[in-house]
Amino acid sequence: MEEIFQKKTDEMDCQPGGPFVIQMLFKNPVELPEKEHMTDVMQRHIGTTECSCCDDNMVGFTALDHVVELEEGKKSYVSR
Incomplete structure (x- = not known):
């Protein structure tokens, strides 16, 4: 059976023009992938x-x- 985990959010979590955050939710701890692998995947999806x-x-x-x-002037945002 596949389970889906969700985090409750409120309106303050989403601000137009602000940073975007991805929080991965897992039932059990997982190993963090290598930095290079994460960078490759991020670049394929967001440039x-x-x-x-x-x-x-x-x-x-x-x-x-x-x-x-x-x-x-120009500003870039850090997503954490």
Whole structure:
């Protein structure tokens, strides 16, 4: 039987123009894939990326093809 795990969110979790977050939910602990493998998969789905942090608990990527222009200039967002 396939189980689906979901996290309850509220309106404050989604902000237009803000960073996007992917939180993987698993029933049991899993091994984190190699940084290079994650980078390859991210780039196939969202374009050019840069891994900004990678440790045993969290991985962060900057989506370089998804940049917002503000009055102060261009800004890229880090997704963690």
